[in-house]
Amino acid sequence: MLINQFLILGALLFCIGVYGVIARKNAVLVLLSIELILNAVNLNLLAFALRDNNPDGQVFALYVLAIAAAEVGVGLGLVLLIFRNKKTIALDELSEMKG
Amino acid sequence: MLGAAETGWFLEHAYLIPIIPAVAFALILFFGKRMPMKGSEFGVASMAASLVLAAGTAYQWIQRVDFFAGGEHVGALAGFGRAFGLREEGSAGFVEPVVRKVVWWQSGGVEIGLGQHIDGLAVMALLLVAFISTLVQIYSLEYLRGDRRYTHFFAALTLFSAGMLAMVLAENMVQLILGWEIMGLCSFMLIGHWWEEEANAFAALKAFWTVRVGDIGLMVGTGIVFFGASAYAKSLNNGSSGFSIAAINEWALNGTHSHAILLWGSVALFIACIGKSGQFPLHTWLPDAMAGPTPVSSLLHSSTMVVAGVFLVARLYPLFHTGLDINVAGQHFNLIAVIGGITIIIAAALAFVQNDIKKVLAYSTVSQLGYMMMGLGVGAWTPAVFHIFTHAFFKCCLFLCAGSVSHSGSHHSFDMKQDMGGLAKKMPITTACWIVSTAALCGVPLFSGFFSKDEIIDNAHHNGYTVFFIIGLIGVFMTTAYMTRATYLTFFGKARGAAAGEHHDEHAEAVVHADPHLAAQDEHALDDAHDAHAGPHESPALITVPLIILAVLAFASGFLNAAAFKIEKFTEWVQPALDGIHFPELHSAEFKWANSIPSILLLLAGFVVSLGVCVAIYGEKANPVRGLTDRVAPLRWGHTFLVNKYYLDFLYEKIIARGIAHPISKAIYWTNQNVLDRVVNEAGIGARLFGNWVYRNIDQRVVDGAVDGAGAAARGSGGALQPVQSGKVNQYGALLFGFAAVGALVLVIVNF
Numbered sequence: 001m002l003i004n005q006f007l008i009l010g011a012l013l014f015c016i017g018v019y020g021v022i023a024r025k026n027a028v029l030v031l032l033s034i035e036l037i038l039n040a041v042n043l044n045l046l047a048f049a050l051r052d053n054n055p056d057g058q059v060f061a062l063y064v065l066a067i068a069a070a071e072v073g074v075g076l077g078l079v080l081l082i083f084r085n086k087k088t089i090a091l092d093e094l095s096e097m098k099g
Numbered sequence: 100m101l102g103a104a105e106t107g108w109f110l111e112h113a114y115l116i117p118i119i120p121a122v123a124f125a126l127i128l129f130f131g132k133r134m135p136m137k138g139s140e141f142g143v144a145s146m147a148a149s150l151v152l153a154a155g156t157a158y159q160w161i162q163r164v165d166f167f168a169g170g171e172h173v174g175a176l177a178g179f180g181r182a183f184g185l186r187e188e189g190s191a192g193f194v195e196p197v198v199r200k201v202v203w204w205q206s207g208g209v210e211i212g213l214g215q216h217i218d219g220l221a222v223m224a225l226l227l228v229a230f231i232s233t234l235v236q237i238y239s240l241e242y243l244r245g246d247r248r249y250t251h252f253f254a255a256l257t258l259f260s261a262g263m264l265a266m267v268l269a270e271n272m273v274q275l276i277l278g279w280e281i282m283g284l285c286s287f288m289l290i291g292h293w294w295e296e297e298a299n300a301f302a303a304l305k306a307f308w309t310v311r312v313g314d315i316g317l318m319v320g321t322g323i324v325f326f327g328a329s330a331y332a333k334s335l336n337n338g339s340s341g342f343s344i345a346a347i348n349e350w351a352l353n354g355t356h357s358h359a360i361l362l363w364g365s366v367a368l369f370i371a372c373i374g375k376s377g378q379f380p381l382h383t384w385l386p387d388a389m390a391g392p393t394p395v396s397s398l399l400h401s402s403t404m405v406v407a408g409v410f411l412v413a414r415l416y417p418l419f420h421t422g423l424d425i426n427v428a429g430q431h432f433n434l435i436a437v438i439g440g441i442t443i444i445i446a447a448a449l450a451f452v453q454n455d456i457k458k459v460l461a462y463s464t465v466s467q468l469g470y471m472m473m474g475l476g477v478g479a480w481t482p483a484v485f486h487i488f489t490h491a492f493f494k495c496c497l498f499l500c501a502g503s504v505s506h507s508g509s510h511h512s513f514d515m516k517q518d519m520g521g522l523a524k525k526m527p528i529t530t531a532c533w534i535v536s537t538a539a540l541c542g543v544p545l546f547s548g549f550f551s552k553d554e555i556i557d558n559a560h561h562n563g564y565t566v567f568f569i570i571g572l573i574g575v576f577m578t579t580a581y582m583t584r585a586t587y588l589t590f591f592g593k594a595r596g597a598a599a600g601e602h603h604d605e606h607a608e609a610v611v612h613a614d615p616h617l618a619a620q621d622e623h624a625l626d627d628a629h630d631a632h633a634g635p636h637e638s639p640a641l642i643t644v645p646l647i648i649l650a651v652l653a654f655a656s657g658f659l660n661a662a663a664f665k666i667e668k669f670t671e672w673v674q675p676a677l678d679g680i681h682f683p684e685l686h687s688a689e690f691k692w693a694n695s696i697p698s699i700l701l702l703l704a705g706f707v708v709s710l711g712v713c714v715a716i717y718g719e720k721a722n723p724v725r726g727l728t729d730r731v732a733p734l735r736w737g738h739t740f741l742v743n744k745y746y747l748d749f750l751y752e753k754i755i756a757r758g759i760a761h762p763i764s765k766a767i768y769w770t771n772q773n774v775l776d777r778v779v780n781e782a783g784i785g786a787r788l789f790g791n792w793v794y795r796n797i798d799q800r801v802v803d804g805a806v807d808g809a810g811a812a813a814r815g816s817g818g819a820l821q822p823v824q825s826g827k828v829n830q831y832g833a834l835l836f837g838f839a840a841v842g843a844l845v846l847v848i849v850n851f
Contacts, residue, residue, distance in 0.1 A: 022833040030828070095826035 006047035013040035027082070027089040031075045038068045106163065109155030110197045114215040116152045116225055117264035117278070120145045120232075124258040131250040136240075142253040143236045146260060150229040153222075160222045164672050167194045193676035194218070198345060200270045200338075209329075209340050214270035216344050219673035220413055220484060224267040224402075227491050231402040232260040234645040238499055239394040241641035242506060246392075252292055256398070259285035263403040267410065271342035272321045275411070279317065279375070282404050283310050289399075290391040302390035309384035313374015313408075320367030324418065327360035344414060345681075351418040352680060358422075365422030368411065369434060376408025377465045378472060379442040386449075386461040389513075393502030396457055400464040401495035406487055409471040413484050416475065420683040426478040426562060436476025436559075440570040442469030447577035451584065452741040455513045456501045459585045463540065464494055466574060470555055473567055478685050479558035481660075481674045482551055488669070489547035489656050493539035496649035500533040503642050504589060508635040515585065521594035525635040528643045530590045532650035537586055539653040541579040541702055544695070547657030553695050554662065554688075561688030575698045579705030587713040594635075662690035 013036050020033025042061040049057025083089050123145030131138020200214025215221075236256060243252055259282060266278025284307075291303025321342070329341035331350040339346040351361055372378065377385035385405065389396055399405060412419055412435065419425065423433045446465035453459045467490050474483030505513050508526050512518035523530040539546040542553055556571035637643065660669035675682040688694070823834070 018832075018836045022829050022836065025829070030832075091828045094828075 003047050003051050006043055006050075010040045010043040010047070013037075013043065025090045025092050027079045027091055028076075030091065031072060031079070034075075035068060035072065038064055106197060107155075107159040109152060110159045110163065110217055111199065113152070113156045113197070113217050113221075113225065113268055114199065114213075116149045116156070116229065116268065117261045119148050119152070120257045120261035120264065124254055124261060127250060127254040127257060131254060137253075138250040139236070139240055139253045142257040143233070143240070145257060146229060146233040146236050149260070149264065150226075150233045153225040153229040156217065157222050157226045160217065160219065161672055163197075164194055164219070168671075193678055193681055196221075196345065198270055203273075209342075210338065211273050211340070211342065212271055212338075213274055215268045216270040217268060218675060220410075220675075221268045223484065223488060223669075223673050224406075224410060225264060227402045227488060228260060228263050228267060231491055231495050232256075232263075232398060234648060235394045235398045235495070235499075238397075238502070238642055238645045239392070241639055242394055242502055243392060248292065252289070252392070255285050255288040255292075256395070259289065259398065259403065263407065266407060269344065271340070271344060272325070272347070273342050275344070275414075276317060276321065279371075279407060279411075280314070282407060283307060283314070286310075286388070286399060286404055289395040290388045292391050292395065296390075299390040302384075302387040306384040306388045309381055310374045313371045313381055316367045316370025316374070320364050320369075320371065323360060323364040323367060324415075327356055327364060331355070347415060348417040349681060351415075351421045352683065361418060361422035363422075365415075365419045366434060368415065369419065369438075372408030372411050372472070373438060374408070375411075376405050376468045376472065377442075378408070378438050378468065379445055382442060382446060382465045385465055386453075386458045389455065389457040389461050393457065393498060393505065396461070397495050397498035397502065400461065400498060402487075402491040405464060405468055406471075406491070409468060409475070409483070409487055412472070412475045413480065413487075416480055417681075417683055419475070420478070423476075425476065426683070426685070431564060431566060433476055436473050436564060436567050439469045439472030439474070439476050440567050442466065443473060443570055443574040444469075444577070447574055447581060449741055450577075450581040452738060454516045456504070456515045456519070456585060456589055457498070457513050459515075459581060460494070460497050460501060463497075463578065463582070466578065467494065467540070467552075470552055470571065470574065473559065473571065474555035477555075477559040477564040477567055478562050478683075479555050479687065480685055481670050481687065482554035482558055484673060485660050485669055486548075486551035486555060488659075489539065489551045489653075492649055492656050493536040493548060493653035496532055496536040496646060496653050497540065499642070499646055499649065500529050500536065503529045503638040503646060506642065507638040515588040517595060519589045519595065520592045521590070522635055523590040526590075526637050528637055529646060532643075532646040533586065533590065535650040536653045537582045539657070541582055541705075542575060542698065543702065544663075544699060545657070546654055547652075549695075550657035550661050550663070553698055554660075554690070556698060557688045557690070557694050560694070562686070572697055572701055576701040576705040579702045580709035583706050583709035584713050587710065592714075663692065 017033045017036035017040060020036065021030055024030050024033060042064050045057040045061045045064070047057075049055060049061075079089055082094065086094065088094070120142075123141040127138040127141045131141065134140060196216055196218035198214065198216050200212035202210045203213045204211050236253070239252070239256065243249055246252060262278045262281030262285060264278070266275050266282065269275035269278060287303050287307040290306050291300050294300040294303065324347055325341035327341070328347045328350040331353070332339045332341050332343055332346035335346060335349075341347070350356060374381045385400075388399060391399070419435060423435060424430055425433055425435070443466050446462045446469060450459045450462035450466065453462065467486070471483045471486050471490070474480075474486060501513065504519065504522060504526065508519070508522045508529070535546070539548040542548040552571075552575070556568060556575070559565075559571055560568040658664070658666060660667055677684050823830075
């Protein structure tokens, strides 16, 4: 069935996203990776919506898109402010906790 | 061709009348400054277009009325499939209003529409507003020439007219509120047009906030009426809701309602009318609104803004009529008539002590609005509405005359005592227009005011409201007296100050106050090398032509409904069917010349007394009457009382507003400190004693043991986990996904 390809692609995207979140230092790239993860999930939702011939999944995906847009907006705003205050957006330099 | 006269393009498309100026407003705002005439062409053109449409609407409405009066074409009309043509049974003479609407938005099953409700009243008001607005805009072309916010002035003026027009043809209360509030906003912008001066800015704020006090009543009243009328409106099955004006009116009359709802609904709505129409006790904003440019005062005080309140009462008259039991046998007082009556007297009294010509007119407006309200209150609907109609012409004319005097005669001053006098010879056209309008305002027979105001007074008597009959007569006397005073001071007697060609130091203020005059001066500079005026002279044609038109109408408009000559066209066209279904059954007085004798006599008396006193006080010879208010204590007190406007402003600003700001807040602070804090403190002390005991016995021994143990454990585990709390986001992410992966693995295993 076609669905396998969807799921594999989704999983692939998800892994790339996770890798990005963990390995990248640049905050913008981390946000980008999070988008990848969300879209991987979207792909899964759409795939199952297709298989079950049920629009619920598509609706869900739309919601995810909308929320993701808002989230990126907030995220980028944070990054901007952080940059203004610290002159850097490298995440490892932002550690303020005393570990 | 629509064939029959029962409807027509203009009637069906009356909704365009407010839309045109609204569009023009946007055009002025966005493109006005780039246009050759700085945006004023949009304003004038849009008002002229509205006027044409309104005139077409009026024409077709009259045809419709005639058609319904004839009625023989009803059968032929049925073939057109129009609902309008059909008469309702049992309501003879009822002319169906042309109601159209679109759904604006929906909320909880209630459709809020935008639309038009065209009946005689709406047609009358549309024509009036469009006409006056057009003339005022033309007048403003000259009056505000060169003003620094010329474009914005026209934008606001146009939107203002749009608001009034939208309100006038509103199909439902929500649209009415919309127009009402647009007007409130624009009045704020226009009154504060020269906001650089603090007084003007405050006047604008005062106008806005005072009206807002009343507007709360509008919201509450609309709410009450909505919930009352909703069920009835639904049962009509014609798409109307509890906001629809037609539905509200029918509901109010059909008798199946709770009277309390009607009563409180109408009281709340009337509070809004008090605020908007400058009725006692919220009239204080109106004279201050004179801070705006004169065309604004003229528009505000003649056909728009202040008339809105009267219009609302007239519009929902069945509601007020039933709610306040107007005309119920044995009733001598009701809220509307009482407020109107008080307003007539107190405003007229205030007009005597004003030195500013515009403020005299402002109080005169307040007083005349009192007449309209009183007329509505005593069941004289048609005379009251007719008074709106005639008053618009002569009051607009009077204000524009005052503007003309200030523009060309008195060096931009409005002070009658300092800068006017003897202008009759210098400004013959303005003077003639002023006198015609004054005669109309006072109600000199054959002038328009006579046919409207006297009808109100006559009907108050006819309907058994004796007190208000007397108040109306006293009002006639006072009106004539203060207008004689103003006329004498302005146009006759000895020229003073600027009117005599003097330059006084107000000039500096005038420049700040009004830039238009800088440009005006350029014109004058041609024949006057000095940078100021060449003394009083007649105003240019852009000012005098509107004056003449208005003065002619101030005289002639009364003949639309001159009961004395059996002409009752206005009644025929505007008055709805008094069938008790769509409108209350009103009874109006037969006109008899004998009934108008008292008011004519009082008018003459007012004129003679006032003229005598004026000549004595303001004339050239020294005279024992002069300075009487300084010498005789009771008179002085009365004078001071009036000059201070009954101390109402003092009451509102110093006592009510500051009362809330100061003593009450102080009292609250004291309560806070001494009562609340004390409770808290006592509780605190008690708690401390208890706490000490707990501390010694329970805390130290029992709890601490456990806590210390837990603390030690936590510290140990914390130390062990310390490296995990690195503050590095990536590391957190890795942990998150790592554990999520483990979780997923567990899930897979368990599910298999």
